[in-house]
Amino acid sequence: AQSVAQPEDQVNVAEGNPLTVKCTYSVSGNPYLFWYVQYPNRGLQFLLKYITGDNLVKGSYGFEAEFNKSQTSFHLKKPSALVSDSALYFCAVRPSANQAGTALIFGKGTTLSVSS
Amino acid sequence: NAGVTQTPKFQVLKTGQSMTLQCAQDMNHEYMSWYRQDPGMGLRLIHYSVGAGITDQGEVPNGYNVSRSTTEDFPLRLLSAAPSQTSVYFCASSFGREAYEQYFGPGTRLTVT
Numbered sequence: 626a627q628s629v630a631q632p633e634d635q636v637n638v639a640e641g642n643p644l645t646v647k648c649t650y651s652v653s654g655n656p657y658l659f660w661y662v663q664y665p666n667r668g669l670q671f672l673l674k675y676i677t678g679d680n681l682v683k684g685s686y687g688f689e690a691e692f693n694k695s696q697t698s699f700h701l702k703k704p705s706a707l708v709s710d711s712a713l714y715f716c717a718v719r720p721s722a723n724q725a726g727t728a729l730i731f732g733k734g735t736t737l738s739v740s741s
Numbered sequence: 742n743a744g745v746t747q748t749p750k751f752q753v754l755k756t757g758q759s760m761t762l763q764c765a766q767d768m769n770h771e772y773m774s775w776y777r778q779d780p781g782m783g784l785r786l787i788h789y790s791v792g793a794g795i796t797d798q799g800e801v802p803n804g805y806n807v808s809r810s811t812t813e814d815f816p817l818r819l820l821s822a823a824p825s826q827t828s829v830y831f832c833a834s835s836f837g838r839e840a841y842e843q844y845f846g847p848g849t850r851l852t853v854t
Contacts (some may be wrong), residue, residue: 634781659842668831669743669784669847715783719841728774728799729843733783 627652629718631732638706639740642665646735648716658699659717660690669715675699682700686710706739713737742767745846747832753852754822762817762849764832772835773815774799774843775807777828784831790815822853 632651638644650656657676661669673684680692690701699716716732748763766773774789786799790809804826806818815834819826829850833843 657841661845666848668847669833670845671842671844674842728786728789731776731784733781 627718627720627730629716629730629732631714631735633717633735634733635736635738637738637740640708641705644703644706644710644739646714646716646737648699648701648732650697650699650716652718652720652730654720657719658690658692659719660684660688660699660701661715661717663734665712670671670694672701672714692706706737708739708741711737711739721723744768745844746834747830747846747849749849750847751850752851753854754819755854756822756824756839758822760819760822762819762830762832762851764815764817764846765813766815766832766834766844767813768834768844769812770834770835770836770844771812772837772841773809774833775805775815775817776831777801777826777830778831778848782843787817787830819851822851824853827851827853 628651652672660672663669673682673694675682681697683689688703713734715734717729745766771792775787776784778784785801787805788807790796793809793812796807829848831848832846835843836839
């Protein structure tokens with residue numbers, strides 16, 4: 626079965642420290658990978674995506690993610706965390722199927738807490 | 742552009758009642774979808790549509806109906822509400838007929854008593 630795993634329910638970091646939010650996937654073919662962020666009582670916001678090309682992709686708010694095909698991972702990273710980064714983060718994957726309508730599969734989310 | 746809008750923001754229903762959650766987008770997106778978000782379970786796809794007149798089931802379609810008569814609107818109907826449908830519902834859309842970079846609405850928090 627195709628799936629996405631976010632192994633940590635919560636990640637705690639101090640402001641100014643680097644952060645990593647982990648994501649691994651199991652899908653057929655070459656997947657499209659996404660990260661979204663959700664602030665309290667809001668909808669999800671797109672952060673970044675990997676489709677093809679350079680394994681390191683950069684997105685909004687200074688976030689970046691590294692695609693590792695051999696480890697089937699797509700970890701979200703930021704060199705220096707801010708308190709305002711505290712939110713719920715979702716990894717999502719879409720198998721690169723040719724037919725229209727192929728849906729995104731979301732992980733269960735990781736709560737990032739950045740302390741001052 | 743208003744983006745993706747959802748109404749209502751909050752709703753309380755009694756078991757057995759029916760209602761429609763509204764979703765509209767003004768970006769001319771072909772792909773639209775409905776998710777429910779439950780604690781510890783992430784987002785689960787209920788139904789999706791790749792264009793007007795075309796809908797399909799997602800992971801958890803039971804108890805919900807959808808229709809897509811226009812590109813802009815994608816309402817979600819609860820036929821006979823059950824407590825298990827207490828959740829936060831999100832509508833999302835994306836360009837083209839793919840579940841690509843999706844734009845999400847603000848959500849509807851539904852409680853069924």
